[in-house]
Amino acid sequence: MIVSKPWNELFVTCRSVASIHVRSLFQTSALLQTETEGLLDDDEEFRVIDLKKTSQKSVKKFQREEKPVLPPRYTRMPVDQDWASVWPGPRSFHPATVPLPMFQGNMSDGLPPVGKFANAELMKIPNFLHLTPPAVKKQTEALRKFCTAWPEGLETDEKIEQHFPLEVITSDYCHSAPKIRDPKARIVTVKFKVKALKLGKHSKDKFKRLCKDNYSEERDDVCIVADRCPVRKQNYEYAMYLITALYHEAWNFAEWEKEKSEVDMEYYDWDLNKSKQSYVQLKCWPGKPNPETVDFNTPEAIKYRNAVTDLFNKGEDVDTLAKYKEAVKDILGLS
Amino acid sequence: MMSTSQVLKATRLLRWSDAGIRSVQTSCVDYRKQAGRHFPTRYRTKPLTYEMAHKPHQIAHHKGWNSWNTTNLGGDRDQFWSGETAAEDQFIRQFITGTWHNMFASEVIIKRQHNIIRIAGIISRMINPTKMYFLIGYSEEILSYWLQCPVKLELQTINDKSEVIYKYI
Numbered sequence: 084m085i086v087s088k089p090w091n092e093l094f095v096t097c098r099s100v101a102s103i104h105v106r107s108l109f110q111t112s113a114l115l116q117t118e119t120e121g122l123l124d125d126d127e128e129f130r131v132i133d134l135k136k137t138s139q140k141s142v143k144k145f146q147r148e149e150k151p152v153l154p155p156r157y158t159r160m161p162v163d164q165d166w167a168s169v170w171p172g173p174r175s176f177h178p179a180t181v182p183l184p185m186f187q188g189n190m191s192d193g194l195p196p197v198g199k200f201a202n203a204e205l206m207k208i209p210n211f212l213h214l215t216p217p218a219v220k221k222q223t224e225a226l227r228k229f230c231t232a233w234p235e236g237l238e239t240d241e242k243i244e245q246h247f248p249l250e251v252i253t254s255d256y257c258h259s260a261p262k263i264r265d266p267k268a269r270i271v272t273v274k275f276k277v278k279a280l281k282l283g284k285h286s287k288d289k290f291k292r293l294c295k296d297n298y299s300e301e302r303d304d305v306c307i308v309a310d311r312c313p314v315r316k317q318n319y320e321y322a323m324y325l326i327t328a329l330y331h332e333a334w335n336f337a338e339w340e341k342e343k344s345e346v347d348m349e350y351y352d353w354d355l356n357k358s359k360q361s362y363v364q365l366k367c368w369p370g371k372p373n374p375e376t377v378d379f380n381t382p383e384a385i386k387y388r389n390a391v392t393d394l395f396n397k398g399e400d401v402d403t404l405a406k407y408k409e410a411v412k413d414i415l416g417l418s
Numbered sequence: 419m420m421s422t423s424q425v426l427k428a429t430r431l432l433r434w435s436d437a438g439i440r441s442v443q444t445s446c447v448d449y450r451k452q453a454g455r456h457f458p459t460r461y462r463t464k465p466l467t468y469e470m471a472h473k474p475h476q477i478a479h480h481k482g483w484n485s486w487n488t489t490n491l492g493g494d495r496d497q498f499w500s501g502e503t504a505a506e507d508q509f510i511r512q513f514i515t516g517t518w519h520n521m522f523a524s525e526v527i528i529k530r531q532h533n534i535i536r537i538a539g540i541i542s543r544m545i546n547p548t549k550m551y552f553l554i555g556y557s558e559e560i561l562s563y564w565l566q567c568p569v570k571l572e573l574q575t576i577n578d579k580s581e582v583i584y585k586y587i
Contacts, residue, residue: 147544152577173531175538175572188468189480194585197468201581203524204468206538206574207482259487259530260499261567267496 157182167218174213176205181212248279251322253315270310271318273326277303280330285340288349290333351395353388362387365414383413458587468584469525487530503530506565510537517557520544523582533567540574540582550575 156179160169169180178185178199187204188197199205237243252272256265277298282290291298294305307325309318345355353359362384364372378384390410393403412418454474456466472480485507489500511526514537524540537557545553554571561569576582 150543150546152543175527175529175536177572177574179574189472189476191480192471192585197584201523201540201574201576202468203527203538203540203582204482206524206540206572207484207486207527207529209486209529256498257532258489258498259532260489260503261533261565262499265498 155179250274273307273322286333386410465583535569538572
């Protein structure tokens with residue numbers, strides 16, 4: 084019974100049946116072939132049908148047709164060529180154009196340095212092959228015809244400052260991006276010296292007070308930075324408005340400004356202080372002190388006045404104290 | 419503050435709970451660095467270019483950047499167009515590797531000077547010069563239309579990709 088047979092036996096019988104079938108098929112086909120050819124050779128073996136197709140024809144690999152390549156350009160360059168025409172503008176490095184034996188690469192691996200051909204490192208770095216000294220000279224010569232002479236009368240910085248007291252500083256930004264806009268470009272800085280304005284004693288003091296931190300004591304200039312508006316023009320106009328407003332406000336004299344006492348003074352004024360009264364007292368002694376009889380323009384008076392003012396305004400140091408000592412000795416007639 | 423045992427208990431509870439999401443990492447962290455690094459093969463048969471042979475931390479020491487631009491120079495606050503530049507560079511790389519299929523033997527180098535984008539690289543001479551000229555014009559035109567700025571392709575050709583092999587590992 085087939086059913087009772089184990090599976091491997093059944094498989095063997097099936098295979099043997101199949102092989103018999105194949106053999107009979109093959110024999111008939113071979114006979115047919117020999118008959119048609121008409122040449123029956125008993126010695127020759129029959130060809131065996133290759134069902135599994137073990138032998139394969141070697142497929143020829145597709146080979147790209149090699150096109151002739153021109154030799155590098157530098158082999159055809161004359162020695163005295165115009166390099167500025169070969170490399171007129173900024174460009175990535177190209178080994179066939181640059182007639183120099185170049186290498187780039189780290190040698191810590193113990194390998195020889197990498198040459199210029201097929202070297203991506205040389206293509207990465209920015210090169211200045213378009214900025215050779217002759218090329219720069221050529222370009223400056225070409226630009227010269229667009230330049231104008233430096234205006235007369237503006238030879239020194241002092242003259243420039245005199246004629247153009249207002250300095251306006253703005254910045255344009257050039258990014259490696261397709262945008263030319265930058266939020267920082269709106270900022271306008273305006274600088275000018277306080278002495279360039281027509282101010283009196285009171286108004287000058289008031290102007291400085293109104294400017295607050297924008298006024299620099301050491302440089303004696305005012306620096307206004309306008310960046311609150313979105314556009315540069317608006318910021319510039321705002322800065323101009325500020326200067327105008329400050330100037331006119333400085334000239335205004337309000338009633339309450341008369342209440343300014345000695346404590347509110349921002350600097351030491353000898354003429355308003357006790358020191359002057361003491362000087363008058365000293366000069367008029369033993370009589371009654373009368374300021375009208377005292378001459379304040381004598382060298383010793385000026386010296387004393389300057390020494391005391393410096394002592395308060397500049398602060399106590401070896402210099403001011405020594406000056407003060409000399410001045411006191413002078414007015415007391417001790418020197 | 420929780421003690422270590424409390425944290426462990428909490429993580430165990432989280433792990434076995436029916437929450438479905440485990441939000442606390444209980445396995446130890448592996449700080450293995452793998453990106454941009456190539457590891458040696460048994461018979462040292464893996465070809466590397468100069469770019470591949472040097473590790474990412476050696477950029478600016480042994481090898482240069484593949485993107486050159488000035489958008490990161492403004493410090494932390496004044497970065498302008500840097501994110502857009504990174505995204506654009508990635509797009510350019512994808513476009514170039516797809517357009518010049520299997521031809522680039524180096525990385526795609528993107529250099530930006532003002533509003534010009536220069537794309538440099540080494541390609542193998544797999545196609546006719548005519549087709550190559552077409553591809554150069556096509557890439558420049560399409561990219562400059564998309565990116566709204568002049569794009570220049572500055573390529574170097576090699577006969578075979580074996581020319582860029584630096585060493586075998």
